[in-house]
Amino acid sequence: MHELTQPEGREDPYPRFDALRRTAPVVLAEDGALVLTRYAECHAVLHDHSLGRPDNEEFFTALGLGNWKDLPALWTLNSSMLLANPPRHTRLRRLVSRSFTARRVQALKESVAALVDDLVEGLADGGDFVEKLAFPLPVAVIGELLGVPEADRPGFQPLVRDWTRILDVFDLDALALANEAATSLRAYLGDLVDERRRAPQDDLLSALVTEPGGDGEVLDREEAVTMAALLFSAGFETTTHLLGNGLVALLEHPDQAALVRDDPAVVATAAEELVRYDSSVQITNRVALADTEVAGVPVAAGDRLVCYLGAANRDPDKFTDPDRLDVTRNEGGPLSFGGGIHYCLGAPLARLEVQLALPRLLARHPHLRLDGTPQRREGLTLRGYLSLPVAV
Structure with missing residues (x-):
């Protein structure tokens, strides 16, 4: 697993994922976390209600950050829906889900298509993709959805990058930048x-703070600010x-790029395959909320579990010839x-x-x-490019 943190491991983690999945698909890491790399176990963990998000307070205190609630980067992350467990997560998810609907997303289709065109x-002369x-594109879309004025959207990129970097690199320098950005x-x-x-x-932001549902609830100011930060960050960084x-995968497989370009019937499966083939989110964590068992291994309350989503998405027990890009693949959703x-x-x-965008x-x-x-x-948790020069 150490190799995954090295430059060559980050560049192409999949051969190392494959070796780990074949030789030790369920293994205790040096820090005591249970690491899982197969699709079946990772899928089960993500759907197991006895497993939840870790309480980071103990982790922060162990690092000498007992004042973490006064640090905007840690407070915003730790108080967000992303790291919440029921019943708090249930309430927050309900309040945002009733406004962030499939109909609201589909209503954006025409404007997104025009923006894509x-x-x-703008790439007619090449440049940085x-x-x-x-x-x-995703900044404009999530900005439009939330109601962030167009002129203000570009300024979010360096802020979100600095804030989310602590997901991969957690040191005092990264934390200082993250705190400035979160502030x-x-x-x-x-x-x-x-x-x-x-x-x-x-x-969406107006709906979240002014339109009560059947329960009469809306997000309070603190919840709304944190939710907006989470939605904006997740809405563009991972996309x-x-x-x-996805573009690199297609350019490295011209036959698949031709299918995406010429056959509208494969657009939906192609998007799902690109998400599987090289996911922008590679790792997720859970913690045991009570004593339980995972993949035949006893797990005590408080023990951590790490799911390598990138490895699970290349599991041959789930996907046929998983290292092959196949935009017509229809074998169930990736993780x-x-x-x-x-x-x-x-x-x-x-x-x-x-x-x-890609077709x-x-x-x-x-x-x-x-x-x-x-x-x-x-880093390895979030996988992607900061710059991607192309020519036409």
Whole structure:
């Protein structure tokens, strides 16, 4: 597992995942966590109600960060729905799900398609795919959905990058940058929440803070700020990486790129296959909420479990010839969006963006190719490109 943290391991973790899955699919790591790499066990863990999100307070205290509640980066992350367990998670998920609906996502389809066409034209002379399409597209879409003014959206990229870097690199320098970023995010979003309370508009943030459901509840100000930070960050960072990873996979497999470009019937399966083949989220964690058993191994309350989603998505017991990219594949969903009560709320939105962006890009620029050396994001939890130069 140590090899996965090295540059060559981060560049292509899949051969190492395969070796681990074949020789030690369920193994105790040096830190005591139970590591799982097969699809069946990872799927079971994600759907097991006796397993939940870890309480990071003990972890932060052990690092000498007993004041973590005063650190915006840690407070925002730890108080978000992402790391909550029932009943708090149930309440937050219910309040956001009733407004973040499939109908609201589908209502964006025409505007997303028009935006894609504009961004695709912007690549007529080549350039950085991340800068010209993979970043501005999901930022514009989640910004439109939430109600963030267009002029303010580009400024979120460095803030979200600095904040989420602590998911991969946790040291004092990274934490300092993350705190600065989270402070700026919370200040901006706090002002926007206050504005939407005073003058609601037709956007998701207004709905979250002004439209009570049958229970009469809305998110309070603190919850709304944290939820907006989570939705904005998750809404573009992982989708940016998904678009970049997907494009590279297609350019490395011209026959599959041709299918995506020329056959509308494969668009839906292609998006799912690209999500499986090189997921932007590679790892997720759970903790035992009570004594239990996982994959035949006794697990005590408080023990951690680590699911390597990238390994599970290449499990030959689930997917035929899993290291082969096949955009017509229809063998069930990958675990890239998680599972159970924490299944990614924005999965339909991410799929929509991939289904619209990559076929239109390849149709407009059929001779698109990589041009130069891409720059990968550091770390293993989130996998993607910071820059991806292409030529047409």
